[in-house]
Amino acid sequence: MAILKIALMGHPVLRRTAQPVPNPAAPEHRELIDDMRQTMVDATGVGLAAPQVFAGRRIIMFCAPASRAGTGSKTETEIPETVLINPEIEPFSDEVALGWEGCLSLPRLRGLVPRWRHIGYRGYSPDGTLIECEAFGFLARVIQHELDHLNGILYLDRIIDSRLITYEEEMADFRHEDYIGLASIE
Numbered sequence: 001m002a003i004l005k006i007a008l009m010g011h012p013v014l015r016r017t018a019q020p021v022p023n024p025a026a027p028e029h030r031e032l033i034d035d036m037r038q039t040m041v042d043a044t045g046v047g048l049a050a051p052q053v054f055a056g057r058r059i060i061m062f063c064a065p066a067s068r069a070g071t072g073s074k075t076e077t078e079i080p081e082t083v084l085i086n087p088e089i090e091p092f093s094d095e096v097a098l099g100w101e102g103c104l105s106l107p108r109l110r111g112l113v114p115r116w117r118h119i120g121y122r123g124y125s126p127d128g129t130l131i132e133c134e135a136f137g138f139l140a141r142v143i144q145h146e147l148d149h150l151n152g153i154l155y156l157d158r159i160i161d162s163r164l165i166t167y168e169e170e171m172a173d174f175r176h177e178d179y180i181g182l183a184s185i186e
C-alpha cells in the first residue's frame with residue numbers, strides 16, 4: 001500500500017469526467033482502492049474520489065464518524081468506510097441544505113454549499129455486490145461531493161456566493177449566522 005499524491009485544484013485531472021469501471025470486482029482495482037484508503041486516512045479526510053489521486057475511474061470512498069454522521073438526521077448512525085464503484089445518486093426530495101465543506105484538493109478552504117438533504121445512492125462494492133441505500137444530512141453531503149469529483153465538479157463550483165468561502169483558520173471564531181445571512185437561502 002502507498003500514500004498517494006493528491007491532485008490540487010488547477011490540475012486538469014480534477015476537471016475530467018471519470019470513466020465507468022467495466023467490472024467492479026476485477027482485482028486490478030484492489031491496489032488503487034487500498035492506496036485510496038490509506039491516503040484518505042493519512043489526510044484525515046471523510047471522502048476521496050479516484051480522480052483526486054490521478055485515476056480517472058468512477059470509484060469513490062467515504063466514511064462518517066459518529067461525531068459527524070448524526071448531523072441533519074435523527075435516523076443516521078456512524079457509517080463505516082464504504083467504497084462505491086460506478087456510483088449513482090438521486091434526490092428523494094427537493095429539500096436543500098447549506099453546509100460547510102472542505103476538500104483535500106483545496107487545502108485550508110471551507111465553503112457553504114447547498115446540497116440535497118435526502119438522497120438514494122447505489123453502486124458496487126469491490127467484490128461486485130450491488131449496494132443500494134439512502135442517506136441524510138452529512139453523509140448525503142459527502143456522497144454528493146465525491147460523486148461530483150467523478151464529473152469534474154469541485155464544491156466551489158456550487159457555491160452560490162463567493163463570500164461563503166473562507167480559510168479554516170478564519171473560522172476559529174466565525175459566527176455561522178453571519179455566513180447564513182449572506183446566503184439567500186435558509
Ligand code: NI
Pocket residue numbers: 102103104105145149
Ligand atoms: Ni473533494
